[in-house]
Amino acid sequence: MSASTTSAVGRRIAIAAATIGIVYGYDIGNVSGALLFITEEMRLSPALQGSVTTVLVAGNIIGALIAGKLATAIGRKPTMLVVVVGYAVFAAWSALVSDILWLDISRFFLGIAIGLSLVVAPIFLAESAPAAIRGALVVGYQVATVTGILLAYLVDWSLASSGNWRLMLGLSAIPSVLVIFLLVRLPDTARWYVLKGRHEEARATLRMVDPTADADRELAEISAEIASREGGRISEMFRKPYATATMFVLTLGFLVQITGINAITYYSPTIFKQMGFQGNATVIGLPAIVQAAALVATIGSLFVVDRFGRRPILLGGIASMLVSSLVMILVFATGSLDGGGSWWGFAAILVFTAGFNFGFGSLVWVYASESFPARLRTLGASLMLTTDLIANLIVAQFFLPLMDGLGGATTFVIFLVLAAVSFAFVLRFAPETKGRTLESIRTYWENGARWPAEELPRRD
Structure with a gap:
């Protein structure tokens, strides 16, 4: 097989995953602007406004819980096909509804499709990529997600004068349909083929994805790793030797969301209104600038993740969130929400979002895909994303009541404390996995969460 053919296969894998990431980002970002007009048209109370966001996250949790078993049973690629069909159908449905009940139902099922993609798309990439560039490719999925969020804000901003929330919600159906034709031409991952005993297909896939690698040696390593133990049961994840890995990824997944990023993603127009900004175009346009900065930060992480390692990037991103939360506390506590004070708050929101995407947002996908052996990988990622989404649900449900009842300063004190806890947790427990094969990380x-002596990196 020629190098050009192999390059084409690699490009199709990357493009398919990136498109799914863009659609996912668009579908979680578009409600921020659309909610302003849905509330006006359907005369929603604050509780019903929150339901539009929280039902999506509830669907995410269901999708994440079933994703591991589904991806193992039918394959990574077929599960991704289920995802994109769900994206297309339920995004279109949400644009056609006439009342809040059917809007919530359509968004719940859209959330299930999103939950599936959160687990399966990074796994598909991680299992397809060589170790030397695996981190960059998985972080690339986060780049695509942030791009989708940015596109959602730009579309919402462009439609702000018309208030056409149906078009805001429904546009993502188009790329979802298009990516179906790309996915059907891709192979599944070599590791899934080995799990199912389809060794020749696994060998062919390894040669297609990376012609420079020794396919027979990699196939033997994958087979030995999978066959070394009984596989794939949730009870195994909570026993030695993987109980520590399980607790690490579950805690990390929870901290990623509980520190507040989706409060900003979902409700930034509301936050900017409280800072004194006025006009729908302005309060929707400013989040677009924030997401553009987040995209730059994510791309920066993409270029350095396999050079400097996971830990420095993760700690640097969380430190930025700490500083930004402190600035937000000062902005709200001093009452300087007009003039210069509001622009300080805007800068803090921008740095908070960029810091999150540079660190947490990019690296969560890497750790989710690296922390378990093949037979437990999708199950582990599914459990981690479940804790992530539970925290997301908490933030989506309670952020607006906290802002209304306790005020902005107290709300961001809570986020400051949670970011400090996250920094300490990563500093103490996160391993450095740069450049290591998935099999060696186990x-x-x-x-006992220590590298064996022979695995310690050499110092030059």
Whole structure:
């Protein structure tokens, strides 16, 4: 098989995953602007406004819980096909509804499709990529997600004068349909083929994805790793040697969301209104600038994740969130919400979002895909994303009541404390996995969350 053919296969894998990431980002970002006009047209109370966001996250949790078993049973690629069909159908449905009940139902099912993609798309990428660039490709999925959020804000801003929330919600159906034709031409991952005993297909896939690698050697390593133990049961994840890995990824997943990023993604127009900004175009346009900065930060993480390692990037991103939360506390506490004070708040929101996407947002996908052996990988990622989404649900449900009842300063004190806890947790528990194969990383957890002496990186 020629190098050009192999390059084409690699490009199709990357493009398919990126498109799914863009659609996912668009579908979680478009409600921010659309909600302003849905509320006006349907005369929604604050509780019903929150339901439009929280039902999506509730669907995410269901999708994440079933994603591991589904992806193992039918394959990574077929599960991704289920995802994009769900994206197309339920995005279009949400644009056609006439009342809040059917809007919530359509968004719940859209949320299930999103939950599936949160688990399966990064796994598909991680299992297809060589170790040397695996981190960059998985972070690339986060780049695509942030691009989708940015596109959602730009579309919402362009439609702000007309208030056409139906078009805001329904546009993502178009790329969802298009990516179906790309996915059907892709192979599944070599590791899934080995899990199912389809070794020749696994060998062919390895050669297609990376012609420079020794396919027979990689196939033997994957087969030995999968066959070394009984596989794939949730009870195994909570026993030695993987109980520590499980608790690490579950805690990390929870901290990613509980620190507040989706409060900004979902409700930034409301936050900017409280800072004194006026006009729908302005309060929707400013979040677009924030997401553009987040995209730059995510791309920056993409270029350095395999050079400097996971830990420095993650700690640097969380530190930016700490500083930004402190600025937001000062902005709200001093009451300087007009003139210069509001622009300080805008800058803090921008840095908070960029810091999150540079660190947490990019690296959560990497750790989700690296922390378990093949037989537990999708199950582990599914559990981690479940804790992530539970925290997301908490933030989506309670952020607006906290802002209304306790005020902005107290709300961001809570986020400051949670970011500090996150920094301490990562500093103490996050392993550095830069440049290591997926199979070798399991030795870290099997050795009591310590690298064996022979696995320690050499110092130049």
